[in-house]
Each structure stands twice: as C-alpha cells, then as structure tokens.
Amino acid sequence: MVITLGFEGSANKIGVGIIRDGKVLANVRKTYVTPPGFGFLPKETAEHHREKILGILKEALEVSKVEIKDIDVICYTKGPGMAPPLLTVAIAARTIAQVWNKPILGVNHCIGHIEMGRLITKAKNPTVLYVSGGNTQVIAYSNRKYRIFGETIDIAVGNCLDRFARIIKISNDPSPGYNIEQLAKKGTKYYPLPYSVKGMDISFSGILSEIEKKALPHKANKNRKKKVEDEELPSHEDLCFSLQETIFAMLVEITERAMAHCGSHEVLIVGGVGCNERLQEMMGIMCKERNAKLFATDERFCIDNGIMIAHAGWEMFTTGTRMKWDEATITQRYRTDDVEVTWDVASDE
Amino acid sequence: MEDIKIKIIIPFPTNRAAQIAYDVLRIDPEPKRNHIKKEYVLDDNILSVEFCGDIAKNVRTALTNFYESLILCVETQDQFGPPLSEEYNYY
Structure with a gap:
C-alpha cells in the first residue's frame, strides 16, 4: 500500500x-x-x-x-x-x-x-490529446517516452478561448471555456475563420486575431467611414459557436492523423479544455468512423x-x-x- | 560591481525550524537576469541571508520574493509542525 x-x-x-x-x-x-x-x-x-x-x-x-x-x-x-x-x-x-x-x-x-486520464478511464495505450490553457499537444507512447506528435506553434487552444472570452468580456467563473461552451450551444450561424493545421502542428493566434476583428470591428478599423451598427455585429453566441467548431475540427484532424500513424484505436482527451462536451462529441464522431474508442473525464479530473x-x-x-x-x-x-x-x-x- | 548589500538575520524558535527554512529556501537559484548573489548561512537557530547586486531594483525584488517564500515556509511550519524528526532522512 x-x-x-x-x-x-x-x-x-x-x-x-x-x-x-x-x-x-x-x-x-x-x-x-x-x-x-x-x-x-x-x-x-x-x-x-x-x-x-x-x-x-x-x-x-x-x-x-x-x-x-x-x-x-x-x-x-x-x-x-x-x-x-x-x-x-x-x-x-x-x-x-x-x-x-x-x-x-x-x-x-x-x-x-x-496518467490521471489513464487511471480514471482505464484506457490502455491511447493516443492522447492534451488540451489546456497552456498546452496543446497530441501525444502517443513509444519506447519509454510519451512522444509529442503535434503541438501548437504559438498559443494553446485554451489560451485562445480564454483570450476570446476576455475580448467579449464574458465571465471567468467557473471558467471562461465553460461560458463560451454555453454560449456556443445557442449559436446557429457559422462565420468562416482561418483553419490553420500545419502538418501535425496547429496554430491559433491568427484565428484569435480574425475573430477579434469580427467581434470588435470598431477597434480593428478605427478609420472606417461607415459606422457599423450594432445590429450588423455578429452575436456572441454565433462567434463562440464558430470559434469552437473551427478549432475543435483542427484538433480532431491532427488527433486522427496521429492515430492512423500509430495504428491506435483509443483516444484519450485530457486537460482543462477536455471537459468541453462539444469537443468530446466531435472526437466521438471521428472515433466511431474509425472504430476507435474515446476516453474522456469530467471536470473533477x-x-x-x-x-x-x-x-x-x-x-x-x-x-x-x-x-x-x-x-x-x-x-x-x-x-x-x-x-x-x-x-x-x-x-x- | 556589487555595490548594494543587504543582510537579514532571522532567529527561529528551534535549531530544527531554522534548518528546515534553510533547506527549503536555499535550493532555488536566483533568476539569471536578476544578477543577484544570494548567500545563506545557518548558525544553530539563526538563518542569515545576504543579497548582493549592483541594481537597487533587482535587490529589492529578490528581497521581496525571499520574504514571500519565507513567510509561507514559516506559516506551514506553524500550522503543520512541530517537525516530526530532528533531521531529514531522505537523499
């Protein structure tokens, strides 16, 4: 013991x-x-x-x-x-x-x-997607090391979400990501955003700049002659929805490629962003198509x-x-x- | 050039308490960019620390950070002490 x-x-x-x-x-x-x-x-x-x-x-x-x-x-x-x-x-x-x-x-x-994720879910040898406020990595185990297959080349996915939450000034309680998730559930209109997967790596800073321009056009374009009326502005709900769909699709893509490379049939999502149910749902669809099993934990872990x-x-x-x-x-x-x-x-x- | 020197002398209630503070605090290196030399000396129940540097601002920062760590260490000892052993037995 x-x-x-x-x-x-x-x-x-x-x-x-x-x-x-x-x-x-x-x-x-x-x-x-x-x-x-x-x-x-x-x-x-x-x-x-x-x-x-x-x-x-x-x-x-x-x-x-x-x-x-x-x-x-x-x-x-x-x-x-x-x-x-x-x-x-x-x-x-x-x-x-x-x-x-x-x-x-x-x-x-x-x-x-x-290790926490493996303990709670009993996943044996999964392809791991580690997504949090400070880290974004796709990881697989080989030969005594957890190897990084792909990662962010600038900011972490959670950092992108946190900073967007600050841009539109939504609450940080219990967490900015949770509140974005709730708003996104009510979003219906998809605004195209850059999709930046670079080989096995991903980038989020450009997406953040782009969505900031959409959320705060006044700030992005001070010299603009035509004043943007408030009605023309995309709603926060739609922006949260568009942001989540885009960045989660990117994460699912690199995870799938790592799985194909390793011949893996298990995916484990860990890190703070991992408790986002939309991310789990999208990953689940990919896993189903590949006959793989998805493991995820709730916010406690x-x-x-x-x-x-x-x-x-x-x-x-x-x-x-x-x-x-x-x-x-x-x-x-x-x-x-x-x-x-x-x-x-x-x-x- | 190390013009500015500050020496602080901290008495502890017991030798062991001073020893713990010494061991807990001494192992963190100062950030390189700070250009501060820090020297810990333990003498029975007295812990003394000397800070040397040539930029007053950096010396002050180092000192403030040290106090914050020291206070946490002392509070931890107060709330979870007294130490269960007279010496630390691991590696």
Missing part, C-alpha cells in the same frame, strides 16, 4: 490530492477567478495560492482520513507552468516534506494529466488537480524514481518527452 500526496498549482488552480494505489482519497481544489475582461497574472496568482494552499491541505487531510505517518511521499508540480505559482507550491511541498520527514518527488504536469500529481508521483515512486533534495526545484520549461517513463504503459514491441 502506497499513499501519495500531490500538490498542483502551475496555473490559476491550486489543488491537493491524496491517493492510495489508484483509489482517490481526497481531491480538493480552488480556482483563482479574475473579473470579466481580465486574465490571471503570475504575481497575483501566486498570492492567491499562498493564501489558500494550507487550508486546502488541511481539508484534503480531513476528507481522506489518512494519518500523516501513512503517507509515503510528497509530490508537487515541478513544471511546466508559471514560475511564481509553481514556486509557491514547491515551497509549501518542501516544508511539508521536511516537517513530516517524507521523501519529495517533482512531477511533470503533462505526465500528471495523462480534466481540470488541473492535486490527484493527477499524486497519481503520477505514485507511478514514479512505486517504480523506483527518487529525487535528491537539491533537485526539488521548479522549471517553467519541462516537456512531456523529457520524462523517462519507468512504469508500464503498454508492452513495448
């Missing part, structure tokens, strides 16, 4: 999770929500995490009912992410490890998402959480990974394929 405790706080979510051999004992999370039109900035986010982290830890310990002596290892997010929030979490994790005299283990955030770090840490710890104290630092850049996979994913040919 191995119990691990995981701290996550690489972006605007702060979470603590406790897991025992794949059984979730506690999963507590808080989100730093900014006013409409504003994003979360590193300094303020770190401040939020500093305020909340100890309360969340206490709550997780109460919920899980584990005794401190039974916890085997303290895990935290080593990277990638914003430096100030990562550092806040690392400081708390290190102090806890020292006070309780437990080993410490830094976990790659992306690996956390993948899709969105950043402590459990994913605890579980990935569990996989690492039980297969012998240890970390020296002086290595318990953070790093903003930490690619998915930097991590040597020591646990069993699939039988390597």
Whole structure:
C-alpha cells in the first residue's frame, strides 16, 4: 500500500490530492477567478495560492482520513507552468516534506494529466490529446517516452478561448471555456475563420486575431467611414459557436492523423479544455468512423488537480524514481518527452 | 560591481525550524537576469541571508520574493509542525 500526496498549482488552480494505489482519497481544489475582461497574472496568482494552499491541505487531510505517518511521499508540480505559482507550491511541498520527514518527488504536469486520464478511464495505450490553457499537444507512447506528435506553434487552444472570452468580456467563473461552451450551444450561424493545421502542428493566434476583428470591428478599423451598427455585429453566441467548431475540427484532424500513424484505436482527451462536451462529441464522431474508442473525464479530473500529481508521483515512486533534495526545484520549461517513463504503459514491441 | 548589500538575520524558535527554512529556501537559484548573489548561512537557530547586486531594483525584488517564500515556509511550519524528526532522512 502506497499513499501519495500531490500538490498542483502551475496555473490559476491550486489543488491537493491524496491517493492510495489508484483509489482517490481526497481531491480538493480552488480556482483563482479574475473579473470579466481580465486574465490571471503570475504575481497575483501566486498570492492567491499562498493564501489558500494550507487550508486546502488541511481539508484534503480531513476528507481522506489518512494519518500523516501513512503517507509515503510528497509530490508537487515541478513544471511546466508559471514560475511564481509553481514556486509557491514547491515551497509549501518542501516544508511539508521536511516537517513530516517524507521523501519529495517533482512531477511533470503533462505526465500528471495523462496518467490521471489513464487511471480514471482505464484506457490502455491511447493516443492522447492534451488540451489546456497552456498546452496543446497530441501525444502517443513509444519506447519509454510519451512522444509529442503535434503541438501548437504559438498559443494553446485554451489560451485562445480564454483570450476570446476576455475580448467579449464574458465571465471567468467557473471558467471562461465553460461560458463560451454555453454560449456556443445557442449559436446557429457559422462565420468562416482561418483553419490553420500545419502538418501535425496547429496554430491559433491568427484565428484569435480574425475573430477579434469580427467581434470588435470598431477597434480593428478605427478609420472606417461607415459606422457599423450594432445590429450588423455578429452575436456572441454565433462567434463562440464558430470559434469552437473551427478549432475543435483542427484538433480532431491532427488527433486522427496521429492515430492512423500509430495504428491506435483509443483516444484519450485530457486537460482543462477536455471537459468541453462539444469537443468530446466531435472526437466521438471521428472515433466511431474509425472504430476507435474515446476516453474522456469530467471536470473533477480534466481540470488541473492535486490527484493527477499524486497519481503520477505514485507511478514514479512505486517504480523506483527518487529525487535528491537539491533537485526539488521548479522549471517553467519541462516537456512531456523529457520524462523517462519507468512504469508500464503498454508492452513495448 | 556589487555595490548594494543587504543582510537579514532571522532567529527561529528551534535549531530544527531554522534548518528546515534553510533547506527549503536555499535550493532555488536566483533568476539569471536578476544578477543577484544570494548567500545563506545557518548558525544553530539563526538563518542569515545576504543579497548582493549592483541594481537597487533587482535587490529589492529578490528581497521581496525571499520574504514571500519565507513567510509561507514559516506559516506551514506553524500550522503543520512541530517537525516530526530532528533531521531529514531522505537523499
């Protein structure tokens, strides 16, 4: 029996999770929500995490009912992410490890998402689409590494959605992506947007500029003689609908190509954008056509959480990974394929 | 050129508490662009840290960041301590 405790706080979510051999004992999370039109900035986010982290830890310990002596290892997010929030979490994790005299283990955030997704859905060796506010990657496992088949060449898909939410000033509570999804359900008219798949990679920044022009023509074209009347403006619902349809189609396309390349019959969607039901629906249609199976999780596990770090840490710890104290630092850049996979994913040919 | 020097001396209630703060805080490198030299010294229950740099703004930033980390470390010890062992037994 191995119990691990995981701290996550690489972006605007702060979470603590406790897991025992794949059984979730506690999963507590808080989100730093900014006013409409504003994003979360590193300094303020770190401040939020500093305020909340100890309360969340206490709550997780109460919920899980584990005794401190039974916890085997303290895990935290080593990277990638914003430096100030990562550092806040690392400081708390290190102090806890020292006070309780437990080993410490830094976990790659992306690996956390993948392992969490595999645990919850029981997918064996899926092609993974990792979509969140900071990352967009298509990943498949091969030869002790999660290999990146395709990724964004500029901003992440979630960043594109978040920034569009700020442009049209919709609420960030519970998350901008969720609110866009709700508006998109009422959209009926499709406005064409650039479709930018570049081989296995994708790009979102051009789409964002284009949709900003459609949403705020006054701002985009100040010298325009003819004044645009409000009635002429596309509705927010239609814009959200058009944006989602376009970017999700791009994601489905590269995922399908990665599957064809690997001969894979499983798709796993992880990351915060992964709880978007329209994305799941579109991916499901593609999977059905290919006789593949789609795996996805709900917002408890899709969105950043402590459990994913605890579980990935569990996989690492039980297969012998240890970390020296002086290595318990953070790093903003930490690619998915930097991590040597020591646990069993699939039988390597 | 390292004109500006700030030394802060922090007494802790016990040697172990000071040791923990020392170990938790010392391992993060200063950002390279900051051009700050930071030196930690642990002497029983006293932790002292010296910041050296030639740009006042950078020294101030380094100091502010240090305080934020220190406060979190101390609060964590207060709420989840006292330490269960006199020394840390892992790697």
